[in-house]
Amino acid sequence: MAEIAFFGLGRMGTGMAGRLVAAGHRVRIWNRSRERADPLIDAGAVWSDTPAAAAAGASVAFAMLADDVASEAVWRGPDGALPALAPGAFAVECSTISAAHVASLAADARARGLRYVDCPVTGFPTHAAAGTMTLLVGAVQADLDELRPLFGTLAGTIRHFGDVGAGTAYKLMVNLMGAVQIAALAEGIALGRKLGLDDKTVGEALAAGAAASPQVVQNIPRMLAGDWDRDQVFTSTLRHKDAAYGAALVKSSGVAAPLGLAATAWFEAAKALDPDADQSIVLKAILSAS
Numbered sequence: 001m002a003e004i005a006f007f008g009l010g011r012m013g014t015g016m017a018g019r020l021v022a023a024g025h026r027v028r029i030w031n032r033s034r035e036r037a038d039p040l041i042d043a044g045a046v047w048s049d050t051p052a053a054a055a056a057g058a059s060v061a062f063a064m065l066a067d068d069v070a071s072e073a074v075w076r077g078p079d080g081a082l083p084a085l086a087p088g089a090f091a092v093e094c095s096t097i098s099a100a101h102v103a104s105l106a107a108d109a110r111a112r113g114l115r116y117v118d119c120p121v122t123g124f125p126t127h128a129a130a131g132t133m134t135l136l137v138g139a140v141q142a143d144l145d146e147l148r149p150l151f152g153t154l155a156g157t158i159r160h161f162g163d164v165g166a167g168t169a170y171k172l173m174v175n176l177m178g179a180v181q182i183a184a185l186a187e188g189i190a191l192g193r194k195l196g197l198d199d200k201t202v203g204e205a206l207a208a209g210a211a212a213s214p215q216v217v218q219n220i221p222r223m224l225a226g227d228w229d230r231d232q233v234f235t236s237t238l239r240h241k242d243a244a245y246g247a248a249l250v251k252s253s254g255v256a257a258p259l260g261l262a263a264t265a266w267f268e269a270a271k272a273l274d275p276d277a278d279q280s281i282v283l284k285a286i287l288s289a290s
Contacts (some may be wrong), residue, residue: 005054005061013064015128028054050079065095087113098245120171132156138167176246179263181215186283222280232278239279240267
């Protein structure tokens with residue numbers, strides 16, 4: 001069984017850490033708020049007061065965090081994990097963070113003799129808890145081969161996009177596309193209302209038509225009901241963060257992506273309305289601007 005450190009016990013991280021504990025691994029956990037750790041401690045995980053304490057002696061350290069700021073604090077802040085890991089250990093970043101931050105962390109990890117893997121995920125908390133989510137991996141092939149048994153505990157599908165950074169590049173690309181689809185849906189619903197079309201009929205037609213996608217189908221009922229202030233699936237803040245990181249990658253690559261940049265701006269407006277609301281609040285932002 002592996003010695004594992006796990007940082008970040010949000011809805012996804014809790015499910016992932018729980019899978020590792022249930023598989024019999026020795027898992028030391030850290031989170032900003034300790035109360036979120038209690039169910040995992042009851043299941044057999046060990047609480048650590050700092051990321052460094054969790055990382056000491058670990059062969060693999062996983063992070064599932066909100067953004068670059070949180071990732072920086074855990075890996076390289078005071079009592080950060082990178083200096084505490086022994087040479088040869090894995091630093092596995094499952095968070096959706098910027099490509100520039102991944103490149104910086106990977107270089108630092110390599111300089112310390114560590115093996116860095118970027119491994120953002122797709123799926124919902126239910127998938128994380130069931131071990132059926134998808135891992136989007138950027139790694140040296142030999143490192144991925146060594147990690148496959150652990151990754152198989154976490155996910156039903158493992159997609160290897162290339163060397164370190166490739167998993168994050170794909171995740172930012174696809175999440176920017178998702179932002180475009182959700183913003184376009186909101187624009188369509190807003191236009192339908194302006195034209196006097198029946199909301200229910202519009203929603204049914206969109207869900208069954210050529211414009212449907214998983215993002216569109218998932219967000220139609222939330223937008224039509226306007227219930228973005230409860231049972232948040234993915235917040236406006238997180239969607240804007242992912243889109244902004246994707247937009248930065250677009251700009252650095254020199255690709256023209258006006259749709260992605262426009263969607264990023266819509267989600268910036270949605271976040272300004274309510275940073276904790278479900279991402280479907282982008283409809284309210286569009287209606288407010290009309």
